[in-house]
Amino acid sequence: MSAIVVVGTQWGDEGKGRVVDGLARHSDIVARFNGGDNAGHTVVAEGHTLKLHLTPSGVLHSDLTLLIGAGVVVNPGTLVSEMDQLSSMGLDVGPDRLKLSAAAHLILPSHQALDGARDAARGKGAIGTTRRGIGPTYASKAARLGLRAGDMVEPERFAERVIETMEAHNRQLVDLGADPVPSDQVAADYCAYAQRLGPHLVDGSVVIGEALTAGKTVLCEGAQGLLLDLDHGTYPYVTSSSTVAGGASTGLGFGPQHISRVIGVAKAYTTRVGQGPFPTELLDQVGSRIREVGNEYGTTTGRPRRCGWLDVVILRYAARINGLDELALTKLDVLSGLKELKVATAYQRAGERVDHFPAEFGVEWLAQWRPIYEELPGWEDVISGVRRREDLPQAAQGYVARIEELTGIPVTFTGVGPQREQAITELTGPRL
Ligand code: GDP
Ligand code: IMO
Ligand code: MG
Numbered sequence: 452m453s454a455i456v457v458v459g460t461q462w463g464d465e466g467k468g469r470v471v472d473g474l475a476r477h478s479d480i481v482a483r484f485n486g487g488d489n490a491g492h493t494v495v496a497e498g499h500t501l502k503l504h505l506t507p508s509g510v511l512h513s514d515l516t517l518l519i520g521a522g523v524v525v526n527p528g529t530l531v532s533e534m535d536q537l538s539s540m541g542l543d544v545g546p547d548r549l550k551l552s553a554a555a556h557l558i559l560p561s562h563q564a565l566d567g568a569r570d571a572a573r574g575k576g577a578i579g580t581t582r583r584g585i586g587p588t589y590a591s592k593a594a595r596l597g598l599r600a601g602d603m604v605e606p607e608r609f610a611e612r613v614i615e616t617m618e619a620h621n622r623q624l625v626d627l628g629a630d631p632v633p634s635d636q637v638a639a640d641y642c643a644y645a646q647r648l649g650p651h652l653v654d655g656s657v658v659i660g661e662a663l664t665a666g667k668t669v670l671c672e673g674a675q676g677l678l679l680d681l682d683h684g685t686y687p688y689v690t691s692s693s694t695v696a697g698g699a700s701t702g703l704g705f706g707p708q709h710i711s712r713v714i715g716v717a718k719a720y721t722t723r724v725g726q727g728p729f730p731t732e733l734l735d736q737v738g739s740r741i742r743e744v745g746n747e748y749g750t751t752t753g754r755p756r757r758c759g760w761l762d763v764v765i766l767r768y769a770a771r772i773n774g775l776d777e778l779a780l781t782k783l784d785v786l787s788g789l790k791e792l793k794v795a796t797a798y799q800r801a802g803e804r805v806d807h808f809p810a811e812f813g814v815e816w817l818a819q820w821r822p823i824y825e826e827l828p829g830w831e832d833v834i835s836g837v838r839r840r841e842d843l844p845q846a847a848q849g850y851v852a853r854i855e856e857l858t859g860i861p862v863t864f865t866g867v868g869p870q871r872e873q874a875i876t877e878l879t880g881p882r883l
Contacts (some may be wrong), residue, residue, distance in 0.1 A: 453711040454659075454669045456699045457779075459676025460614065462723035462771035464749070464756065465716040466781030466866055468492025468501075470484030471672045473509035473864065473876060474714075479507030479667035482518040482659065484702030486674030487558060487588070487693040488529040489581040496871035499540060502750050505530050507672050508548065510542055516662075517544075520655045521554035522692065522702020523586040525600060526563075527644035538572075551648060552655030552705075553601030559613065560640075561620035561632045562587040568629035578688055583750050584859040589681075589691035591616075600652060603645035656704025662711050670701035671710075677769045678723075685814055688727025696773040714863070715775040717766055719783045719850070722756040724749045728814050730822050731759035731795050744787040758876025762795040763857045768808040770860055780854065781866035783847060784873075789829040792850060795822035796857060827853060835868040840875050 453607075455474065458464045472494040475481055483490075488504035497511055505525060507517040519525060530551075534544045562584030569587070570577045580586060591597040598616060614634045619632035662669055675694040678684045683695060693701060700707040715726050720741055724728045732738065738758045741747065747756035769775060786792060797806050798820040809820045830844035837843050840851065843865075851862050865875040 454663065454671055454699065454705065454709045455712045455714065456671040456673065456696045456710055456773075457714045458673035458696050458769075458773055458851075459694065460715040460717045460766055460773075460775070460778075461676045461721050462678045462729070463674075463676040463697045464724065465676060465718050466779070467673060467716045468503060468508040469781070469869065469871065470714065470716050470779045470864060471670060472496060472871060473874065474670055475509035475512045475515060476669035477668060478509065478515065479845060480516045480518055480659070480662050481507040481670045481672055482655075482703055483507050483674065484520045484522045484699045485694055485738075486690060487524040487583060488526050488586050489583045489585045489690060489751060490674035492672070492674070493750055493869065494871075495730050495869045501537075504533060504751065506533055506537060506544065509670065510544070511536060513543060515548075515657070517549045518653075518655055518658055519549075519551045519555055519705075520703040521552040522698060523552070524556045524558050524585060524592070524692075526558040526583065527641065527648055531644055531647055535613045546650035550653040550655070550658060551600050551651045553599065553652045555600045555653065556588055556592045556597040557600060557602075558584040558588045558818055559598070559617055559620070560584075560637055561617045561624065561634075562591065564624055564632050565620055565627075568624055568627040572627055574615060577726060583751070586691045600648070603649060603771060604652065606642050606645055609645055610642050613641050615637045619677065659705050663705060669705075669709075673705060674699065677772060678765065680772075683772050684844050685727050685810055685817065688725065688814065702831050706776050712776050713773050714777045714779055714818060715766070715769050715773055715860070716779045716781060717761075717769070717849065718781050719786055720745075720761050721765070722747050724752070724754050724756045728817050729757055729759060730798070730817070731762045732757050732818065733759045737789065740789075741785060744788075745782055760793045760795060760824070761854070763854065764795055764798060764806065764808050764822070766854070766858045766860075767806070768810075772857055776859050777863040778854070778858065778860050779864035779866070780851060780862045783851070783865055784833070784835050784867045786829065786850075787833055788831060792827045792829050793824040793856070794827065794853070797823045801821050826854075835873055837867055838875055840865065843875075
């Protein structure tokens, strides 16, 4: 019995989708435990390029069960259209395979409208959310006012609650100077989603518990990344869920002792979408070059991602919060052609130095610190065809080895291109 957890170690978009796809053949269930359709997880394999928002990234492996767990917030419209799209590609997303926890909360169009209105009301301090209604839906959940997927089984009561909830939201929208969202059509749409999704509903923790008891492997797919975590990220420039390894246990409903392995996914550099601090951000040509070569545009919103050097202080923070056993390093190929690379190894402020990420006291405190960089030689060669670490150029081998040295964590996966095969991989099955 074992759970493997894959989490992002930076600000999201590290390549979790492709790492989960890479591990899925060693697993029996792939389960999302947090976030919602703010996530965009890319899998490029078997002639497909999938940009998944809610469906777990194991979908190309036909023998797997896919679970959307209790900790996820679900926009049923997005889920239904994603299911339609995947099934039109010949992929099985029927109820025997794709399961939705009855305890997952539902996003309403009024949550989305509130997301936009509340972020706009922040003015200069806007978070730059994905406007998918994530924050307001988790807020409804915490306020014990939310609608859950399991509420869909009683259609009449469900329709009433959709209308009541939206009316309450509409009053808040008007207070914010935004347009209310008509609720009648939404109630009809949501009843249609309820019919469609009804057969997919399960008690998610029972599904996971039975699998673990039967000795199966559950692969837990994190969304977002450490620095977007509600508790440990760069608050308030964060998302509203638990993005860290512990979130797998609470979001899916199993005991943490089942976690046998935690894999942190890190880009070989750093990116961030939306507002908020980013100490190693590059506002120069190097940053633009990384954005263009790495195609750093958001999977969900298409926004250009901010780009910067790798921050090993952040990776050590990720190791501490998540208990990382391994690192999956993606997009090493994007760095080819840069003469010199920098990695942040510590922070300094007026002669004082810290080795940990100085974020606990807030973003204004963090802003007082500057990264201390170590310079490493770059490499010219294209590396997308390399499949063994020893075949990488010396400088690329040195870069990976230095990350291992500075974090104390082995790199067991190195991405050298977006395709499933474009990786140097030592990812294996569960480690008990
Ligand atoms: P996720 O949200 O963590 O799953 O990551 P995204 O899918 O949002 O963003 C990662 C992007 O990088 C996607 O477009 C992937 O296809 C791409 N990608 C992942 N690994 C690699 C890699 O090793 N090299 C290159 N060049 N692209 C990669
Ligand atoms: P994946 O799973 C990158 C960012 C948004 C914004 C902040 C809050 O693909 O890595 P939200 O809509 O969640 O309230 O937005 O979090 N954000 C992400 N950035 N990757 C993601 O997901 C993200 N999900 C949210 O840009 O700054
Ligand atoms: Mg993404």
